[in-house]
Amino acid sequence: MNNTDKLFDVFQQVFGIGDVSKEMTQDDIPEWNSLQMINLIMALEEVFEVQIMPEEAADMLSVELVMDVLQEKGVEFSS
Amino acid sequence: MNGMYSTIPLSCEVPEDTATAVSDAWIAYAEGKSVKLRDLLSTFPHLGEIDKDKLSxxxxxxxxxxxxxxxxxxxxxxxxxxxxxxxxxxxxxxxxxxxxxxxxxxxxxxxxxxxxxxxxxxxxxxxxxxxxxxxxxxxxxxxxxxxxxxxxxxxxxxxxxxxxxxxxxxxxxxxxxxxxxxxxxxxxxxxxxxxxxxxxxxxxxxxxxxxxxxxxxxxxxxxxxxxxxxxxxxxxxxxxxxxxxxxxxxxxxxxxxxxxxxxxTKPKKVLLLDCDNTLWGGVVGEDGPDGIQLDADYPGSAFVEIQKQILQLHHQGVVLGVCSKNDEAVVKSLFEDHPNMILKPEHISVWAVNWDPKSENIASIAERLSLSMGSFVFIDDSSFERAEIRARCPDVFVPEVPENPLQLLEFWHRFNPFARTSLSDEDRFRGRTYQQEEQRQTVRVSAMSLTDFYVDLQMRCRMWHAGEKDVARIVQMSQRTNQFNATTVRMNEGDVGALLGDATVAVYLLELIDRFGASGVIGCAVVRRTDRSIEIEQLMLSCRVLKRTVEKHFVGLIMSEVLGSADTLVLRYAQTKKNRLVREFYEQIAPDASNEDQSEWCIPVTSENADNLLQPWIETEIGNA
CATH class of the missing domain: 3.40.50.1110 (SGNH hydrolase)
Structure with missing residues (x-):
């Protein structure tokens, strides 16, 4: 499983949704509330073995922005 | 299933792989290791596969x-x-x-x-x-x-x-x-x-x-x-x-x-105990009273402690019975004479020491004590005996017990099917519950009301016209406010700048302080003037301050600002999956509006309406940017 699949898998598991795409934002995923955000952060930390600071979490407003934060931490997403 | 806690007290049958997954999660939990989100999201929901009919x-x-x-x-x-x-x-x-x-x-x-x-x-x-x-x-x-x-x-x-x-x-x-x-x-x-x-x-x-x-x-x-x-x-x-x-x-x-x-759960009352390898190590009939393991050295030390645990249950009112395939005289004299026995004959209420099937013994004990088998717990190291009781006395609670003495002690540390929810037996059986019920009815709920609560919060707010320095905060609120956001227009700095430069628009910000401290900027309203009406085309409030009447007060403040210069206040609404709260709020403050598409509500701008919206327990200061 590549990192993009892993990431989409996290989104599916945390939000209990079907298809995930890079373009999805908080507004597209009704389950993406502040509470699930915590679950998302914890799941990302477990899966990618990174630490996400609150400031970085605040920027994660879409799937792509989540990828940006992870990329800064050395997680590579092949395009 | 491996490990110290291989005997999770599962009260229902589950598929083996589920049991293993659950067991692992349980071990991590029981050992105080940090619980992993993975466990919560993937393992625990496996329990959903359990046949719910098996749950009582x-x-x-x-x-x-x-x-x-x-x-x-x-x-x-x-x-x-x-x-x-x-x-x-x-x-x-x-x-x-x-x-x-x-x-x-x-x-x-x-x-x-x-x-x-x-x-x-x-x-x-x-x-x-x-x-x-x-x-x-x-x-x-x-x-x-x-x-x-x-x-x-x-x-x-x-x-x-x-x-x-x-x-x-x-x-x-x-x-x-x-x-x-x-x-x-x-x-x-x-x-x-x-x-x-x-x-x-x-x-x-x-x-x-x-x-x-x-x-x-x-x-x-x-x-x-x-x-x-x-x-x-x-x-x-x-x-x-x-x-x-x-x-x-x-x-x-x-x-x-x-x-x-x-x-x-119907509380258990009687604990029926096997003897050999349950209360002491070894077999008294073969090893003799001097040969059994019950002393200061392991594994005897574990059994001494196990007996201390059981004695504590006795002191808390649990009836103890001995149910063992042995010669009665041998077992009784060991209880009387062995220097390391913590359990003494006076602690044991029922003896069933013979070579009959244990199920028959339990049936006769139940009859003698006039208790249903549902109040019995049976502990035996032999899986054969446990199976026999489960098959023939299905109401008796027969937990799996580990064989290793250390693990058996661990089991006793965790095991207490006799627990009560803290009302003591005396309380239960003296029929005081009824009496207490009556007392409860007459307890006077003293006079603290919701109003007192709001007053007690000591809320003070400040409202002002947004200026250049507020742009970043407005953008942030616009991006992140979901629940109390009337129209959910996501704005960037350019959008906000355009609003601030628009002469027909006023952007109001609200800040709140209460006795718990300052909450900062918690409200933002974008208000547009058209002829004799003004429209709140955006209204956002931080969820930190919901249910404190702040939203009402905010709308009241906005109405007060335009008293005399407008006739109607229009409340604009665009439904999203998250902003039901705003609709409920608008329906509450503008109940007469009969709009079908629920995209706007109207309130006449009058000083009476403004007063009704303003909350007496919130002190207000109107400032400028």
Whole structure:
């Protein structure tokens, strides 16, 4: 499983949704509330073995922005 | 299933791979290791595959809370299932615990949940606890008694109004106590000391053992179990108002479920014990009384301790019986004469020592004691004997027990099917419950109302016209506000700049301070003037300040601003999946509007309407950018 699949898998598991795409934002995923955000952060930390600071979490407003934060931490997403 | 806890007390049959997954998660939990989110999201829900018919009771639990426990919620089904309960936990809206308890018409009391759990934290009541070192003895006295009265009142009110049983926790200990403080941080004058005192006085003030419909559970006990190093989570606390780690959240949930299970399960009364390799190591019939393992050295030392555990159960009122395939004379003389026996003949109420099938012995014991087999627990190291009892006396509770003496001792440390929900047997059997029920009816809920609560918050707000320096904050609110956002227009800096430059538009910001501190900018309204009407085309409010009447006050302030220069205030609304709160609010303040598409509500701009919207308990200052 590549990192993009892993990431989409996290989104599916945390939000209990079907298809995930890079373009999805908080507004597209009704389950993406502040509470699930915590679950998302914890799941990302477990899966990618990174630490996400609150400031970085605040920027994660879409799937792509989540990828940006992870990329800064050395997680590579092949395009 | 491997490991120390291979005998999870599962009260139902599950597929083996599920059992293994659950077992692993349970081991991590029982050993106090940090609970992984993976476990919660993937393992625990496996319990959903359990045949619910095999679970005995359906129970509904409702939680009102001022701190987040939501992340642990997926564990609820698991924690219930291992105790034979089909449990559903619902959460009330976040952060409005006191408002809901004090408002007799709140949704809290419409529910028919079997249990209401109140999760609060001391800071809700005593925000300046950190200043405790500086309080005089009188000040401390006053603050402690005020807090205790306030909390006790909330408990009594909830118990009086809610149909179910009310559970709450004390305030626990401060998990951040430094280990090498120069001054003992548990000193009476320290915040930690005050916290201890509050716990004690709250316990004294509230009959927390169910008499008044309230059970006060100990958070401290859970903090010890999880470990103080694992209890707090600063990141979750500072970012998500969740002061407790995932492991701690699960422990809280577990304690609630355990309470419910204990209260719902018919209490066991009789403990029937095998002898060889259950009370001592070895076989007395072959090894002789001097050959058995029951002494200061392992494994005999484990059996001595096991007997001490069993004796404690006896002292708590559990009836002990011996049920062993042995010669009666040999076993009885060992009980009488062996110097290391902790259990003595006087502790044993029933003897069934013979070579008959144990199921027949148990049937006759039940008859002699006039008790149903459902009140029996049978402990035997032999899987053959356990299987025989399970097959022929299905009502008897027969737990799996480990063979290894150390693991067997561990089992006894954890095992207590005789637990009660703290009402003692005397209370139960003297028929006082009825009497207490009557007392509960007559408890007067003293006069604290929702209004008193709002007044007590000491809210002060400031409203001003937004300027250049506010752009960043407005963009931020526009991007992040979901629940209380009337039209959910996501704006960037350019959009906000354009609004600020538009002469027909006013952007108002609202800031709030209360006795808990400053909340910062918590409200933003974009107001557009067209002819004789003004329209609130955007309204956003931070969810931190919901249910405190601030939203009403904000609209009232805006109306007051345009008194005389406009006739109608239009409230614009665009539904999203998250902003139902705004619609409910608009329906409440503009009830006469008969709009079908629910995209706008109108209120006439009059001083009377403005006065109705303005909240007397919020002090206001109107400022400029």
């Amino acid at each position: 009771g359906k129970v509904s639990v409702e939680m009102a809370r001022t701190w987040t426990i939501d992340n642990a919620l997926p564990a609820a089904a698991f924690l219930g299932a291992i105790r034979g309960l089909d449990i559903a936990v619902d959460l009330r809206p976040f952060g409005v615990l006191q408002q809901e308890v004090l408002d007799a018409d709140s949704g809290l009391y419409e529910s028919s949940a079997d249990y209401l759990v109140l999760l609060w934290q001391l800071e809700d009541f005593l925000p300046d606890l950190y200043a405790a070192w500086n309080w005089s003895a009188e000040e401390q006295e006053q603050k402690v008694s005020q807090t205790v009265q306030h909390v006790a009142l909330l408990l009594r009110t909830a118990a009086e109004r809610h149909k179910g049983t009310v559970l709450a926790f004390d305030f626990g200990l401060d998990p951040h106590i430094p280990t090498r403080a120069a001054i003992d941080s548990t000193a009476h004058r320290s915040p930690a000391g005050v916290r201890r005192r509050l716990n004690q006085e709250l316990r004294d003030a509230v009959d927390g053992r169910g008499a008044s419909g309230v059970h006060l559970l100990s958070l401290e006990k859970l903090q010890y179990r999880v470990g103080f190093a694992h209890w707090p989570d600063d990141r979750l606390r500072l970012t998500a108002r969740c002061p407790v780690s995932l492991a701690g959240q699960v422990a809280v949930l577990d304690e609630v479920v355990a309470f419910v299970a204990t209260e719902r």
